Amino acid sequence: MTGKLADPPTSDAPASTATSAQRFRRKWKRWAGMGAAAVVLGVAAALWAASLLPWSYSVTNMGFHDHGGGEIHHLHAASQATGNDISALTVQTTRPADVSYTLTARQGTIILTDGRHVQGFTINGRSPGPTIEAQLGQLVEVKLVNENIASGTTLHWHGIDVPNAMDGVAGVTQDAVRVGTSFTYRFIADKVGTFWYHSHQDSTVQVPGGLLGAVVVRAPDSPAGADALTVVHQYGGVRTINGTASKIDVDAPAGQQMRIRLINSDEGPMPVWVPGASYRVLAVDGTEVNEPTPVRDKAIMVTAGGRVDLGVTSTDEAPVTIAMAGASIRVAPAGSSATGPDSGSAPREFVDLLSYGSPGPTRIDPANADRTFGYKVGRRFGVLDGRPGLHWTINGHMFPDVPVFMVNPGELVVFKISNTSGLIHPMHLHGHHATVLSRNGVPATGSPWVVDTLNISNGESYVVAFRADNPGIWMDHCHTLVHAAQGLSTHLMYNGYTTPFQIGGDAGNSPEGS
Secondary structure, three states, X not given: OOOOOOOOOOOHHHHHHHHHHHHHHHHHHHXXXXXXXXXXXXXXXXXXXXXXXXXXXXXXXXXXXXXXXXXXXXXXXXXXXXXXXXXXXXXXXXXXXXXXXXXXXXXXXXXXXXXXXXXXXXXXXXXXXXXXXXXXXXXXXXXXXXXXXXXXXXXXXXXXXXXXXXXXXXXXXXXXXXXXOEEEEEEEOOOOEEEEEEOOOOHXXXXXXXXXXXXXXXXXOOOOOOEEEEEEEEEOOEXXXXXXXXXXXXXXXXXXXXXXXXXXXXXXXEEEEOOOOOEEEEEEOOEEOOOOOOEOOOEEEEOOOOEEEEEEEOOOOOOEEEEEOOEEEEEEXXXXXXXXXXOOOOOOOEOOOOOOXXXXXXXXXXXXXXXXXXXXXXXXXXXXXXXXXXXXXXXXXXXXOOEEEEEOOOOEEEEEEEEOOOOOEEEEEOOOOEXXXXXXXXXXXXXXXXXXXXXXXXXXXXXXEEEOOOOOEEEEEEOOHHHXXXXXXXXXXXXXXXXXXXXXXXXXXXOOOX
């Protein structure tokens, strides 16, 4: 049977149907893509908005409270609601000051002793500012006057365990001192040692810019002329000592041991060494080393914000050179023209303060701690105050959602500090000195190693302990100040204490800057 084959389908209808489906799919993909993009943008916008810091906030409301495993005394827990104002934590005496200074802070041109001009900040017309000198037990009074620093300023007494209201942290213990106004600090010089002062308002600008100076507290029977102060600071990228471009001379009769007080006011650790001669490490962060032994062909690491006192003996044969990258100190009898060995490069081996010197009469047992805290410094991607990037973390949390470490007066406090962030951090706790108990699991065996600023390299871990004997609200931060401004900062807070001061706000308080 023959028949007529059906006509092939016309191309119009099916083609039209196919084109419609294709168009629909294309539109669907476009809508889906737009929807996904909107979701991503919405999430990003939400994260961005959530990361923005408030215009004004109290540090007592930041992050979350970490109690370190200790019980909170009900009295302190109850008083937290009403709050003991830290403004009342001052020197409880009306006695006249034994030592008085007026320090006038100014922004402008710094003329260094080598004649160079740099822009920065001066105190009484120079940088470093005047050295505050006192004897043990004296009452020190310092009036800070702000001549023209528009952002305001303060003075923090680095390494001196002053009463909390005198700590000089803008937005935490006081408001920044505005132009034309003043603030008076009073504290007892209750510890012999080498310390320093610096601004804690907009510190990432003002401290590198030179708003700093030294504090030296001596015992009444200290021999006159047996010590020399050396403040190391970089101006315009050039390392200086006491405002001198690179070198200073210290006059010392042959045979005299000199105490060289070294202050590292810069942003990073500084190796110091004595080529061709021996030296002793007499003190670290204002605490004397017990039975220091001679050191030769080793460097000592002075972390950012840290201090060491070195003992060297002057000779007729050759000057003793104390070297650091870009600068040196020459110790020799007055008028000596003898030359010493070249500084060369820093020795590869360093003094290990974990085992240096002899043990003291007492040891701290971390098993007896009332509170034990973890302080893990890390880094991860996130958004901080609207800025995406790699940001510092404390126990996995980014600022301001960081742990605040809560303690009670009289407690023995242990911190287990570790650093996996990839960089070095000089960690500085205000108002207290901590004893290093171990590093990377190795117990301390030398002189008690007492610090207020501890250099923690990447991959290192430390256990430190201190007695909570100075009530208040205390910063605990990295002293590479730009790291603190980027979020590597929190607080040690005593239960039951509050502050009337705010970060930001009309006062413009910004302890680290941005």
